[in-house]
Amino acid sequence: MDFPLLTIALLTPLVGALALAFVPKDEHKVIKSLSALFTGIPLLLTIYAYFTYDFAQGGMQFVEEVQWVKDLGITYIMAVDGISLPMLLLTNLIGFSAVFASWNIEKRPKTFFILLLILIAGVMGTFIAQDLFFFFLFYEVVVIPLYIMVIIWGSSKRVTKEYAGMKLTIYLLIGSALLLVGLLAMYLNAYPAGERTFLIESLQQANFSDEFQIFAFFLLLVGFGSLLSMFPFHSWSPDGYAGAPTAVSMIHAGVLKKIGGYGLIRIGILALPVGAKFWAPLIAVLAVANVAYAAMIALSQKDLKYVVGYSSVSHMGFVLIGLAAMNIIGINGAIAYMFAHGVMSALFFALIGHVYEKTHTRYIPDLGGLSHQMPRLAVGFMIAGMAALGLPGLISFVPEFTIFIGAFQEFPIMTVIAITGIIITALYTLRVLANVLFGPRRAELDKYRDLQGPEMVPLILLGAVIIVTGFFPALLMDMVNAGVEPLIGPLLDMLGDTPTIGGGF
């Protein structure tokens, strides 16, 4: 077997968590540096993987496969393709940045960073495990650190942090309960006893009946959908992000919720295409509700985190409508957009974290003219904000455009309504930028300092990704397409006249 790159990337944060356990709890510097090291290594490894992945060939690469429980058909299989690789990159980019965004944590840093490392490993695992059993296992691993981190290090504003943590966790668990039923049903239905397997690839080739697909996909849609903050299962998202500490908001909004979109594609669409096609119109309608409804609500928010929270709900609508298109262009766009949104929302939360850490407020009317005191932060806010409103030359424009093209072919009217999102997004984003950054200097804010030293890492790293992929979108789109084209292409021919809910409108 070759060098087990993915396993090493996955284990490094866990080893790091173990190592931290032996560091004295007052050695803050050591704890933080070690955390940076143990998230930096997997980041470098995945960047290496990105550059060595063979785009022309596409498909699963860096495969590591070990039979585990033969009787149940459980296999330890780690691999990435153009769908997993961007998510893996995203996880590590954000994980590494999150360590630096938490640089000034003074309250029990040892426990915090141990949990953070476990969280990162868990999220990473879901994207590279190509076996349902392990996928689900990692998904559940994520819940534990998440809950504790919100409860202990969170902040209480509109809702208490206990409420926020509870809501976040219960939503995750209800989603996973539905998923468990759906996934087990797939496992049991795919092959007769004795040949059963949790391998995702084998499940994709199973012949599920149409009725079963429609039933199972619905379970997955609600399960993964609530993780992706699909309307009307989105209300955890603004409260949850507001209550969570910076690093958790970054990871949750950045990558964790993308497990929903990833699962819908990897397991939902690819294994249950008829079911997906059947429900596609419903997804499109809910997607539009996400985009327009959440964006409108974001307009009247006064807490920075609530703005970004609703904005994130709104942007997930783009992912959903891209998926609902069920064609190569739409799905390409949806995956690329998940990556784009992850980077920009993580940057947003990192910056808001800084503002809150210094000023202890996120209430927009209390802020204003911050670019006088914090010019670097202002640059970061501008980059993240402009990316959020889909400015060309930044990461999100091309994925957004691609989604629109893909979706427009299937649901022209829904797409047009979704595109109104670009106006509303501009409205609330520019309002925030103007009211937080610009305007006359406020003397009471003079005592707060700008980002400096390690705090700059998220800004530089994520900002660079936003700009570079904006100018050279092929860097992102080629990778995604290498995964999507070989998988989705064959499906399309098969799906000719599949019935859809509502009969197509």
Add this chain to the structure above:
Amino acid sequence: MAFAQFSLENAWLIPLLPFVAFLLIVSFFRNMEKTASTTAIISSVISFALALGVVAAVLQRPELIEEPLVYSMRWFSMPGLEVSMGVLIDSVTAMMLFVVTLVATMVMIYSTGYMKGDPGYSRFFAYLCLFAASMLGLVISTNLLQMFVFWELVGLCSYLLIGFYYFKDSAKEAAKKAFITTRIGDFGLLIGILLIQVNFGTLEFVELAEMMPAFALAHPFLVTLMGILVFVGPIGKSGQFPLHVWLPDAMEGPSPVSALIHAATMVVAGVYLVARAFTLFQFSPEAMMVIAYIGGFTALFAAAIAITQREMKRILAYSTVSQLGYMMLALGVGSLSASMFHLMTHAFFKALMFLAAGSALHAIHGRTDIFQMGGLYKKMPWTAGFMVIGLLAIAGIPPFAGFWSKDEIVLAAQLGGYTDLYYVAKITAFMTAFYMSRMVFVAFFGKENPENHPHESPINMLAPMGVLAFLAIFGGLVGAPWVEKGFSYWVRYGEYVPHQADLMTMASSVLIAGAGIALAWVIYGAKWIDASMLAEKASFLHKLSYNKFYIDEIYQWMNEKIVAGTSRVLYWIDLRVVDGAVDGSAKLTGWLGDKLRLSQTGQLQHYAMIFFAAVVLLVAIMGMMGAETAMALIGGGK
């Protein structure tokens, strides 16, 4: 000519150089003012030289008029969607490259004087470079998406530069307004682009031109729809009614910005886009009509507002809106040449006027009301002279540049059979001459305001104005009707139709312009008629005009009541209904648990009672239904 050939083949350098300058300034020269502005100017001058090379090359190769030179590379692609970035050069591109690089260079030189001592000096030049790069990228676009990308980037630069004095609340609001208003236009444009991509499978201008005739024959309605949707973009960008509201507010930016972005280049991007996509509009008479009438209405409407405004830059801004309406009108009645010609001459004289206005405002430290200026010509003879040249050019006095291009438009309206628009153009011309003269007479002549201590601007501000003044005087001669193979031979769409000089039209134009200037003199120069009395007599009209027909108020009301109100209602629904259901289900669970808890009393007697009751029930069921059924009912096996 080797240099011309080199420029033609390496036209991509033209936008790249200012971009490199931008990168250099933001990375290294942030605190080195002199180096920053020098870098910016050098990059711009080289771009200008290359643009001249391109013009020379096009003049040598007339075949480029109809068959543009295109080279491009892949930007991103996937099955079913391929997008490239590249360079498209024909005579229209060459003309635009010339105009943009020229005005950009002049404005940058001017800014070394105007922005002197400003703490944001380097930042200003960085933004200007980024703008020049984006604008030039837009000009050489080979396809609609590339154009959209740069279209948005120039919008970003406009936003940054309007909000350049970010510590001022008014600048902050104006920047936001500009971005959002143009965004509304972009919404339509984007949908238009999607519709074109989905129907044609390409966004390349050249390919679209080839496929359009057959497609238009088959789907006339779709073509009209595409045309109108695409045109929504220019309505926003080029300040056409009803999305014109951002442009006057955009004057919050420094004056050189107003000259470069909000007069000469960016705002004409909309006109340029329509010209580039002319093949699309060509096949839809309905879309053309929409363009012509929106253009005509905007021209008249903005002029009606400009008549009563008091701030110098606002008058110029409404005049820009009005002139952009002129250009749109020309496109709508089918004359690409006339529109492009006016675009060029307007760039010369309007940039000149904004720079002169900047020079004046600079000298009296930001007093913007023209009625507080007065008699500036004594202390600022050069600035006043340049302003007068600009006035004569925009009013349409021969041989100044505006005369020739305006006449082309009027003629085009006449030839296209749009008699109504012909009169609209004439009336607008009269009003333009009037309000521009009003501004010049009031601000530069008349009685001096003792509170002002104006002084003439330094040479680095005057020299660029001199260059533009020269072009404002003579630049229109390239399109004079008796020039063989003049402007309209080179810049055109379709067959070249030479037309005779129409002396009647010319004479009437001169008369109208003269009448406008004379009337302004009577009221504001000689003061034979009292202006305030006129305003009182027609107080309703005056109020309408002075308050810009209350369009801003209407939009503000819509924004505050409808948009913000909807937002609050939806937020309430989200908290009470959607999240209420979530909390409600949690409460229900809790309540059920509370009730069920009561059964767990911990007393053995209770449990025995329940046990006994269940046995009795079971026996009863068995007795009624038979043992077999009852067993199945309670889940037991055999």
